[in-house]
Amino acid sequence: MPQPRPPKRATVHDIAAAAGVSRGTVSRVLNGGYVSAEARAAIEAAITEVGYVPNTAARALKMRRSEAVAFVALEPHSLFLDDPNIGAIMLGANAALSLADHQMVSLVVESTRDMERVARYLSGGFVDGAIVVSARAHDPIIRVISDLRLPAAFVGHPPDLSRTIPYVGIDNAGSAREITSRLVATGRRRIGMIAAALDRDSGLDRLNGFRSAVGDAFDEDLVAEVPHYDYGSGVKGMRLLLEREPAIDGVFAASDAIAAGALETLREAGRSVPTDVGIVGFDDSTWAVRTQPQLSTVRQPAKELGAVAAQLILRQLRGEQLETAGQLLPTPVVWRDSA
Amino acid sequence: MPQPRPPKRATVHDIAAAAGVSRGTVSRVLNGGYVSAEARAAIEAAITEVGYVPNTAARALKMRRSEAVAFVALEPHSLFLDDPNIGAIMLGANAALSLADHQMVSLVVESTRDMERVARYLSGGFVDGAIVVSARAHDPIIRVISDLRLPAAFVGHPPDLSRTIPYVGIDNAGSAREITSRLVATGRRRIGMIAAALDRDSGLDRLNGFRSAVGDAFDEDLVAEVPHYDYGSGVKGMRLLLEREPAIDGVFAASDAIAAGALETLREAGRSVPTDVGIVGFDDSTWAVRTQPQLSTVRQPAKELGAVAAQLILRQLRGEQLETAGQLLPTPVVWRDSA
DNA sequence: CCCTACTGTGTGCACGTTCACACAGCCGTA
């Protein structure tokens, strides 16, 4: 298998030769330092002449700093396609890193093959730190990061690592309790939940919040477990609930996408929302305002989550000691028409 | 501003010292070559002892090959949030690159600041090639890529560069003509279009296809121009059309998201679809099956577009001469209920 | 006149890796 090398490009040596000075002087023109006016002029002319573009990778090797931060999205399949949240987190992180002149590079992990390659990439010196979203407790990435002491920040925290690695998240349990309480307060009697992603802290905490809000009325049959936060899961989950309890009159969906799927299923079943059934979601994503009726939901500040995660990385890169590992962002409840 | 260096990590030198051999022998253990059994054993023991992880960035510098390919998403704001297409293209590209053991790194360009930084990153030696989606004719990225002769592939082709840089796309004009013809054939008399992204080839070609399908019946008033392919633009565009021509009975929307927005507007205006107005979209994205009624649309093979773009890069990296610059993927029309 | 300070420049080395080369020892054959 032939692996041809790319064509040679101009380096500082070429500039030095063309301008009749030494590499050191060229370096001083590029990075600041004492340099005479005529030398500077000659070098600047030589730079455009030879078409020099700096090799940042070589600088990164020497400086042990690449000025790049990885954004690792685990299991993004349904996420990128169904859940606008991860896109918003990404854009929020990118904006914050951009202000500090750092390059964000997103890495996608779909398969175990991806997982290993990304782990190699993270440990290979290409990035100074990593933002990790939607990790689960035993993802190998976590080991790699803590073994290497790579500056990192989690969006949502896997329970076993909360003390060692900084994270930013939301109070999933509290928000779930708050929005479910509203269903209770408006007189709903048989309230169910479509619970997703119970292998993650976010999914588990939302379920716990729901349980604490319904209190003694909690009925295991009224919890439909589905794998993902996506629309299809909402359809499946709602069918399950209708089957188990035809008299259901309230639903807390673990995400807006799920709520949208549930809404469609209710429509097909001839139930009207919010008259027959009240339904609330989670995220306040683009889904929430596109359903009919619009969703009451918990606003997840996705952009801010990304921005704060970026700050956590930047502060570690500056050598700051982070006083507290974790940080939770406020999640206002948004009342619309679905409950 | 202090920029502390990260802690030193074990290198091949450390392994060599611990195993009592030279760096060359260590390299041969890692990369293959003649090495005695006892030396190999000693070195492998030393590797786990010192906790060695290879510095891929240093290898990349020496080899002039990073085994990484950039995925550049231009103006992703509404795209990542509203348009599932770009996510699917990304996943398709990642899967193909993954099979060839290449790391895909996605770069987001939202601001001119991003644009410059990404250009630096691309030219800095961090990646071997770049996949560029939704570029416009005069994006600076294009200059950087062609100046550097960086192996590249475009998804959708800016008209001025079609001959020099490989691309993969779809026949936007042909598909638009085909699906619009169906509206004509079913007896619609006043057919409008919500046209978006007219600064890109995709937007322009879809408009041209529409024009050729309606033929003499073309009426400029029945074309509503909107900036983006997103839901909000669909709402705005449909309002415009209803205002200009209350008797409108057919609409070609330049994307499914736009069609969804238009559908919502029609619902609010009390028009029934497809009885009063027939509407067709473009993309066959997740939107298409979530609207009520489901959308008739043009299936855009997003995953395949990403995969083919990845192949175009990989073949250039292997040194293959690409026989033909551009390639168009088939776009079947999917008939559902909206027209 | 010497010491110090400041400007301006060149050289050597390091970052961590891989590869080309040299070379040593061994064996078989001319």
Add this chain to the structure above:
DNA sequence: TACGGCTGTGTGAACGTGCACACAGTAGGG
């Protein structure tokens, strides 16, 4: 004995940077 081929190892250089250091020249102050 001399030669060539094979296995196994060490050394030096290079990839393209940036920085520490050395050093040369000038100027000012004691």
